[in-house]
Amino acid sequence: GIQVEQSPPDLILQEGANSTLRCNFSDSVNNLQWFHQNPWGQLINLFYIPSGTKQNGRLSATTVATERYSLLYISSSQTTDSGVYFCAVERYGRGSTLGRLYFGRGTQLTVWP
Amino acid sequence: SQTIHQWPATLVQPVGSPLSLECTVEGTSNPNLYWYRQAAGRGLQLLFYSVGIGQISSEVPQNLSASRPQDRQFILSSKKLLLSDSGFYLCASDRGLNTGELFFGEGSRLTVL
Numbered sequence: 001g002i003q004v005e006q007s008p009p010d011l012i013l014q015e016g017a018n019s020t021l022r023c024n025f026s027d028s029v030n031n032l033q034w035f036h037q038n039p040w041g042q043l044i045n046l047f048y049i050p051s052g053t054k055q056n057g058r059l060s061a062t063t064v065a066t067e068r069y070s071l072l073y074i075s076s077s078q079t080t081d082s083g084v085y086f087c088a089v090e091r092y093g094r095g096s097t098l099g100r101l102y103f104g105r106g107t108q109l110t111v112w113p
Numbered sequence: 114s115q116t117i118h119q120w121p122a123t124l125v126q127p128v129g130s131p132l133s134l135e136c137t138v139e140g141t142s143n144p145n146l147y148w149y150r151q152a153a154g155r156g157l158q159l160l161f162y163s164v165g166i167g168q169i170s171s172e173v174p175q176n177l178s179a180s181r182p183q184d185r186q187f188i189l190s191s192k193k194l195l196l197s198d199s200g201f202y203l204c205a206s207d208r209g210l211n212t213g214e215l216f217f218g219e220g221s222r223l224t225v226l
Contacts, residue, residue, distance in 0.1 A: 031213040041151075041201055043217040084155060090213050100147075100172070101215060103157040 002027050006087055006104035013077050013111050021072040021107045023087030031090040032063050033101065034072050038083050046072070046085075077111045084108050115140040117218035119204050125224045132177075132191040134221045136204030139185070146187040147205040147215065148179055157203070163187060199225045 003026035013019055023032070034046040047054050047061040049070065054061055058077075063070040074081055088101035116139040126132060138144055148160045159172045161179035169179050176195050180188045187204055204218040 033214065035217075041203075041220040041222065043203065043220075045214075045216060048214045086155075086157070088157075088215075092213075100159055100162065101157075106155045108155075 002029065002089055002091055002102045004087060004089055004102050004104035006085075006107050008107060009105065010108045011110070013109070015077060015079060015111055015113050017077050017111075018073070018075045019077060019109070021074070021085055021087075021109075023070040023072070023089075023104055025068050025070075025087075025089050025102075027091060028068070029065065029089040030092045031101075032065075032070050033088050034061055034070070035086040035088065036081075036083050037086060037106070043086065074109075077109075079111045079113055082109055082111050115206065115208065115216055117204055117206055117216060119202075119218035119221050121221060122219060123222045125226060126194050127226055128196055129193045132189070132194050132198070132223070134189040134202055134204075134223070136187040136189075136218055137185055138187075138206045141185075141206065141209040143184060144206040144209040146181065148187065148189050149203045149205060149217075151201040151203060151220075153200075160202075161189070194223075194225045196225050199223055 005024045007022045031050050033048050035043040037043050049061045049063045051063050051065045058075045060073045084106040086106045087104045118137050145164050147162045149157045151157045163169050163181040177191050202221045205215045
């Protein structure tokens, strides 16, 4: 399977700070998603971004598929941004399961007031 | 919009007892459905996926089974739980368009004692 590495594993910020989370993957992929796992455990979709750049409010993401990485930017962080951020990728191909996501181990973000 | 419901949200069961976790999807037709498990340490593992009623594929050998009696219903079961079955179980669905973008339910937390 594809290896997905996220960095940093843990991040502690003061409210208002900016941050960049990174996701590296070991092979070419067809899809990439960023999720936020809230304190209750639910995975919330942030971005579906196999390539290019997208923005949603204070969050934006960029995927450079040819270089096998994606970045998640959080600006003006708030305490509600705390939680675990996951990157997950999918690769099509013979023997692959559609929708079979390979997850990184996540970045635990803690934002202090 | 698509909504995924899971229940029960929390379950504490003795070793050797049966298990039934249910997942239903609203707002889409003919979705591909998935059961993922998140063990301690944050990693998510795909357990089962289904491309249609009665069609189940297993990713890893285990003590669990899955069934899909209706288009938008997915059930995870066990006849006899093991301690190692403890974890956080997440049901996921795509949009029914085979795009690969996945959406997750609220999760079911299982503790086997």
